[in-house]
Amino acid sequence: MAMGSCGTSGGMAGRRHAAMLGIGTANPTGVLVPQDVFAENLFRVTNSDHLPELKEKLRRICEKSGIERRHFHLTEETLAAHPELFDRELPSLDTRVDMTADAVPKLAQCAAAKAIAEWGRPTADITHLVFSTYSACQAPTADLRLATLLGLRPTVSRTMLSLHGCYGGGRALSLAKELAENNRGARVLVACSEMTLVCFGAPDGGNIVGHALFGDGAGAVVIGAGPFLDGERRPIFEMVSATQTTIPRTEHALGMRVSGGGVDFHLAIQVPTLVGQNVEQCLLDAFRSAIVDDDDGGAAPPPSPCSGNGNGRWNDLFWAVHPGGRPILDNINKVLMLEPEKLAASRHVLREYGNMSGATIVFVLDELRRGRSPLPEWGALLAFGPGITIEAMVLRCPR
Ligand SMILES: CC(C)(COP(=O)(O)OP(=O)(O)OC[C@H]1O[C@@H](n2cnc3c(N)ncnc32)[C@H](O)[C@@H]1OP(=O)(O)O)[C@@H](O)C(=O)NCCC(=O)NCCSC(=O)CC(=O)O
Secondary structure (H helix, E strand, C coil): CCCCCCCCCCCCCCCCCEEEEEEEEECCCCEEEEHHHHHHHHHHHCCCCCCHHHHHHHHHHHHHCCCCEEEECCCHHHHHHCHHHCCCCCCCHHHHHHHHHHHHHHHHHHHHHHHHHHHCCCHHHCCEEEEEECCCCCCCCHHHHHHHHHCCCCCCEEEEEECCHHHHHHHHHHHHHHHHHHCCCCEEEEEEEECHHHCCCCCCHHHHHHHHHECCEEEEEEEECCCCCCCCCCCCEEEEEEEEEECCCCCCCEEEEEECCEEEEEECCCHHHHHHHHHHHHHHHHHHHHHHHHCCCCCCCCCCCCCCCCCCHHHHCEEEECCCCHHHHHHHHHHCCCCHHHHHHHHHHHHHHCECHHHHHHHHHHHHHHCCCCCCCEEEEEEEECCCEEEEEEEECCC
């Protein structure tokens, strides 16, 4: 690829790129578990104390996770009333489907209400809804329930993304960008709501890392392209270009599967390495596509960073990276030779909430725009999930 200057540029892009106009996040209010007592709690509430070696391993993993606390919808009282949620001998899918049908859209509603309030226009102006969750188990799907809870118009155009896992948030944002840019006046609500109750179970050797990583949360973003309407706030982030890449022959590495006992996660030990090895090419593709896109008449060419050869150009950007796990962030940091503070927002979200799958990237965006120091003009978003799929997006923070 042509290596241009990595300097930033001023002015508005010529094309009407979609932009984020409101961002909201929410967590269940019920249970906040400090990570240093998580293993102890989990083994106690699931009657698993007869497995001390596994408990010790979970404790070791929790210590290395980079997580300090996580929010959960499931309370000890609910577990006591529903032993099927941790006793693998008992069928539990019905219970999980019933619980998620209500809880998942309600959590999304909390996040969406904040995003809509910040956006500044009436809820009736939402034209499209894109909902992503790994807890979609019935139809009509959770997007309809959310539309009803929010009082969206019956003509709202709904799309449900199911089991995309941790790249669901990136996919939903990317789809919303296309909808907003190709439908004049469209205002797209993205909602990602993730709850571990669909995969919660007694610890066994197979799912031990998932127990240490995942938490519950929802994120929502209102997206639109100009011209902007009365009352709409200034764009928070412009979404300049987006790419999706599947790393060949890595289907085995990361996955989810619905069984009688809920959703099982599979996380291969190689995931952080695979993401690290492939992420830079995805970024180069995303920036190349941003430059091509800008040839349409844009006045503000995006930077053209070049591969990590020590020139530090990736450090000219701000970074919204899905914190899939601490070693994933460490590997990205290393491969791109980023200054440590570049991934501070991702590490903060991992520390405070854990990995909330598809919703996590919205928390990172929210954390970034709340930061004390001004952001560079250009930035990159990265999210990963089963496939292994990498979503990359070039962002611009308007001046
Ligand atoms: C589990 C960790 C906190 C461990 O930290 P470290 O790797 O630094 O520490 P370590 O090498 O000493 O490993 C500690 C113990 O964890 C074990 N271990 C590590 N990774 C494992 C894995 N994937 N499966 C099973 N065991 C694993 C090691 O063998 C070791 O066991 P012992 O102590 O017995 O020797 C980390 O590797 C991590 O966060 N991994 C998850 C990364 C990941 O896959 N994220 C994607 C999430 S999914 C996602 O974001 C997308 C989606 O779901 O869609």
